[in-house]
Amino acid sequence: MLDQSTTPADVSIDVRNVSKCYHIYSRPQDRLLQLLLGRKRRFYKEFWALKDVNLTVRRGESVALIGRNGAGKSTLLQVISGVLQPTAGTASITGRIAPLLELGTSFNPEFTGMENIALSASVLGLTEEQIAERRNAIAAFADIGDFIHQPVRTYSSGMQARLAFAVAAHVDAEVLIVDEILSVGDISFTQKCTRFIREFRERGTLLFVSHDTAAVAALCDRAVWLNGGRLIEDGLPKEVTLHYQAWMANPQGQTDPAAYIALKRERDTEAQAAASPVEEPLQGEEAPRPAAPPRRTEAVAAIPSPASRAEVFDFRNDADWTGERGINIVHAAFQDADGNGINLIDGGTEITLVVEMEAVVPVSSPIVGFAIYDRLGQLIFAWDTSRSCEAYSFSAGPGDRFKAEFTFTFPYIAGGRYTMNLAVADGTADNHVQHHWLYHVLEFDVRYSSVANGLIGIPMHRVEIRPLLPA
Structure with a gap:
């Protein structure tokens, strides 16, 4: 519902008292019996996918819907998008909408990708002239190669996701509705989608469904928790996702x-009250003595350092790139402390990243750098040689090959897929020519990790609990 500070012109999505009921039949013949004898008897059970949901999304807001499977998230998106009619209540939307719901729902499986671009874009409101102008850009964004000319029925789910998102990214939408699109496709596609969503947030309204709480925190201003078709909590993503995760892990059951x-x-309020300063006793009064706490035995645990193991894939010679190409990056790989090439890296071990290059023009002050990103395109860590004065003394001529070596302790990283960008420039940190910037040129997969929370782990040598001795 609207609050006092919000006017109707500020609202993109307004959901009021929406409920959606489905009829569940035990047997196929019950549908016919309901049609013939429905006035006398009911042959179905009611399933309420949504129950009296109210939601207001202001223009320019990014709102996530979270909840376990069957909570009603997708149903609510379909009602907002106009795909479903609610049993009760109303849902209105202001502005051009681009819904990315079930992948490929607007695709004709017998049409080619190019033909489906025209079909989907027309459904989303583009004119024939606009479609003709943007068709090639949409195909380039989808980046599915010659499959763009093949029937969509031959596509994988990831290829359908690429095509659907590419169309949505080019229809000048004011409201973008995304249902688990980031869970389909490879890491390069996911990062491309995430970059677009971040740019879209600057100009439009986003309604986003995901089970990935990291994506919710990174992309959204608000989070709405649904369960059993009801709205449970609406607030800051950090707080709502924390409550949701704690509830899901509740040992007492559901x-x-x-x-x-x-x-x-209630417990948070009590904890805050307990932590507030205690009033000093009046002069002459004796301060009450707190009850002595029960004696506790000392507990000490030797905790192994958080560990992670990354599998590194081969250098990609076909990686996307930008730059002047006066210097070319020709190869990159990791080595262990003995200089041997490795494709398995344990967190906490010393490794060396070796980047090999070839000069096409005279080089006087090369700057070589790397950056590692998670699947959402969030920067995990990065470094470059401009941070070291010794690197500026190096020079090379046309045809010379040289290398940069970065020796560091590989951090403990949470499980998942990561990518590395590499770059080489010439000049200073403030004034340089960018020669070769490679995107996603190295990928690695952290399949084992004891990092339970966050993106990076820390070495924990010991944990202990012991009585606090009186002063």
Whole structure:
């Protein structure tokens, strides 16, 4: 619902008292019996996918819907998009909408990718002239090669996702609705989608469904928790996702989430009150002595350092690039402390990244750098030679080959797929020519990791609990 500070002109999505009921039939013949005898008897059970949901999304906001499978997230998106009619309530949207719901729902499986571009773009409101102008750009964004001229029925789910997102990215939408699109496709596609979503947030309204709480925190201003078709909590992503994860991990079982939230807030209030300063006793009064805590035995645990193991894939010679190409990066690989090439890296071990290059023009002050990103395109860590004064003394002539070596302790990284960009320039950090910038040229997969929370782990040598001795 609208608050006092919000006017109707500020609202992109307005959902009021929306409910959606499905009829569940036990047997196929019950549908016919319901049609013939429905006035006398009901042959179905009711399933309420949504129950009295209210949601207001202001223009320019980015809102995530979270909740376990069957919570009603996709149903709510379909109602907002106009794909489904609600059983009760209303849902209105202001501005051109680009819904990315079930992948390929607007595709004709017998049409080619190019033909489906025209079909989907027309459904989303583009004119024939606009489609003709943007067709090649859409095909380039999808980046599925010659498959763009093949029937969509031959596409994988990832290829359909690429095509659907490419169309949505080129229809000048004011409202973008995304349902788990980032869970389909390779890391390069996911990072491309994430970059577009981040740019879109600067000018449009985003409604986003994901089970990935890291993506929710990175891409959204608000998070809305649905469960059993009801809205449980609406607030800051960090707070809502924390409550949702804690509820999902509740050892008492699946308690009612609304009751859980009420209890959690009550306990938080009590904890804050307990932590507030204690009043000093009046002069002459004796301060009450706190009860002695029960004696506890000392507990010490030797905790192994968080560990992770990354499998590094081969250098990609076909990686996308930009730059003047006065210097070319020709290869890159990791080596262990003995100088041997490796494709398995354990967190906490010393390794060397070796980047080999070839000069096409005279080089006087090369700057070589690398950056590692997670699947959402978030920068994990980076370094370049401009941070070291010794690197500026190097020079090379046309045809010379040279290398840069970065020796460092590989961090403990959370599980998932990561990519590395490499770049080489010539000049200073403030004034240089960018010669070769390679995107996603190295990928690595962290399949084992004991990093439970966050992106990077820290070495933990010991954990202990012991009595605090009186002063």
